[in-house]
Amino acid sequence: MxxxxxxxxxxxxxxxxxxxxxxxxxxxxxxxxxxxxxxxxxxxxxxxxxxxxxxxxxxxxxxxxxxxxxxxxxxxxxxxxxxxxxxxxxxxxxxxxxxxxxxxxxxxxxxxxxxxxxxxxxxxxxxxxxxxxQVGHWITHDYLVLPLNARVREGIRLIRREMPRHTDTIFLINRSGHFSEAVPIAKLYALPEHVPLVDVALDDFPVINATDEGQKVAKDVLFSTYGALPVVDENRKLIGRIDVTTASELSEEYYERQLMASAGMDENEDLFSPVRRSAKARAIWLGINLLTAFMASAFIGMFEATLQQVVALAVLMPVVASMGGIAGSQTLTLIIRGLALKQVTPANTMVLLRKELKVGGLNGFIWAIVIGLVAFAWFGDPLIGAVIAIAIFLNIVAAAFAGVFVPVILDKLKIDPALSGSVILTTVTDIVGFVAFLGLGTILLL
The missing domain is CATH 1.25.60.10 (MgtE N-terminal domain-like)
Incomplete structure (x- = not known):
């Protein structure tokens, strides 16, 4: 279909x-x-x-x-x-x-x-x-379970009677219902019927707490190589399981929520929702962007005299803002993904920063030369080419710095980086780019 x-x-x-x-x-x-x-x-x-x-x-x-x-x-x-x-x-x-x-x-x-x-x-x-x-809200209850003293014969009888989706283990519980062991079903067929199941249980089988964050659990399940993992309450009583299908759904919902949140929208929004409802939901985000735009405009206003005397700077300003914004969004996206996958930690943040600064420095140097030459050819003034070249370099390096630290700081503050990271980053790159560009223009051209 x-x-x-x-x-x-x-x-x-x-x-x-x-x-x-x-x-x-x-x-x-x-x-x-x-x-x-x-x-x-x-x-x-x-x-x-x-x-x-x-x-x-x-x-x-x-x-x-x-x-x-x-x-x-x-x-x-x-x-x-x-x-x-x-x-x-x-x-x-x-x-x-x-x-x-x-x-x-x-x-x-x-x-x-x-x-x-x-x-x-x-x-x-x-x-x-x-x-x-929390993952306890989304557990399923169709799993295979036997008492801790069960033997292979009971396990074979159980799997012949029922086999829930993604089932590759039988969970063993004690008399109080507490999770104890997990037995791989594939091993049972080659064993004598009298062998206790606990003798063939898996070592260090992963167990999930019901209060764990759903997205973290989804990643653990998908990377575990098992079809499902047991979920226990605060007393370690077995209350359900999370299988790979549920984990995939939780993960997809999380990343869709991240994607939509980056534009200030809800992942559940209807393509054909009423105009008033859609407009209301998006108006808040537009208002936030308007405030940041006024902030950038305030810094531009500080150089009004420069813009009046050197019109070329006004023509080239969008280039500075655009290059910084694009460079920053690339780094921001990379870091947000790393945070979501738990790959970015305090231990490697500085290493990541140095790497991104080197990438920003190299790209900034290359594109500063290219844009500087284009500006020189366009306006016939080498100082204008030098001003925009230096501003481009500084803004791309600043964008790399902000692209690393903005999402890391927001994550520490328990604020979703996907929701507000791009707004803050754009504000930073606009202000740095405009101040560097117009400040250099004031110094070198007037």
């Missing part, structure tokens, strides 16, 4: 009445999974999205809602008739409701909770004891 998605979007949009669109759409919908249908619905304007939603079978709707982002999901939630929810909530599990809870009004959350069996209600209640940032 991913290959035909653009054509399918066009076909849905072009038919005001989907019942007259022929068998094409119906056939694709019948074969598509929930992720594909979620992508299609998110790609449609509100009117067509609602029209297609009404044609979908009830047994698919809940899974599709779970696969969608928050904002486009809310549009469909509001359009669903109250009496339909009882059908949609049949068989709902705790993990499903946890995913949907932020998009559902309180009365629907209560209705879904009432539709769950006793075990799922308990899972839901326990998960809500942890905030969304």
């Amino acid at each position: 991913s290959e035909t998605l653009p054509d399918l979007i066009e076909e849905v949009i072009s038919h005001s009445d989907l019942s007259e669109s022929g068998v094409g759409i119906a056939a694709i919908i019948a074969q598509a999974d929930e992720d594909e249908m979620a992508s299609l619905l998110e790609s449609l304007p509100i009117e067509q999205r609602l029209s297609l939603w009404q044609t979908l079978p009830d047994h698919k709707k809940l899974d599709i809602l779970i696969a969608m982002r928050g904002d486009p999901r809310e549009v469909l939630v509001r359009a669903t008739e109250p009496e339909q929810w009882d059908k949609l909530f049949v068989g709902i599990e705790a993990e499903d409701l946890l995913e949907l809870a932020d998009s559902l009004p309180e009365e629907l959350v209560e209705r879904a909770y009432a539709a769950m069996d006793r075990v799922q209600r308990q899972y839901f209640t326990e998960a809500n004891q942890y905030p969304e940032e």
Whole structure:
């Protein structure tokens, strides 16, 4: 479906009445999974999205809602008739409701909770004891577990009866339910049935605390070489697990959130959200940028007399700002990624700084010469070429310095570098670039 998605979007949009669109759409919908249908619905304007939603079978709707982002999901939630929810909530599990809870009004959350069996209600209640940032909120409960005194025969019997996704180990617990060991399933088939499972348990098997940060845990699971890792509470009682699918979802959500946050936006924003809502969400970010722009303008105003007498400086100012901004954003992106992957630490920050300063110095020297020669050829004044060359060099080096320290300092202050790092960096490079350029112009040209 991913290959035909653009054509399918066009076909849905072009038919005001989907019942007259022929068998094409119906056939694709019948074969598509929930992720594909979620992508299609998110790609449609509100009117067509609602029209297609009404044609979908009830047994698919809940899974599709779970696969969608928050904002486009809310549009469909509001359009669903109250009496339909009882059908949609049949068989709902705790993990499903946890995913949907932020998009559902309180009365629907209560209705879904009432539709769950006793075990799922308990899972839901326990998960809500942890905030969304902690991995305990997102654990799954489909894992293989046996008592600590179990033998190979019990392990073979268990895996023949059930095999949850990404299961390559059996967890062993003591009488109190505390996690003790993990046994690799692959070893069981070659062992006599009477051998205790604890004798073939893995050494130093990784264990996750329920209060650990979700993004950190996601990385640990993906790098662990195991299909899933056990999650324990503060008393080391086994409460669930995180498998590689859940870890991948947590990681993808984190990096999408980082990407959108760099522009001051929410990762759940609907492509076709109402104009007023989108404008309101983005207005704050524009206001922050406006304040930083006024700050840079204030420094430019200090050199008003210079600009009045040497018009060439005003023409070349955007070049200085642009080169510094680009150089800084390259370093900033590299450091933010390193912080996210826990690769940037106090131990290697100074080494990184020296490396980036060398890169900035080399690029600054090369492009200072190029831009200086272009300015000299353009305006016929070697001093103008010298002024912009020196300013370019200084600004690119300053951008490298800021690109390293701005995200590191923000991270220490518990402020997301992806959210505000680019704004601060742009302000720094603009101010340094303009002061260096106009200051040198005042000294050398007047």
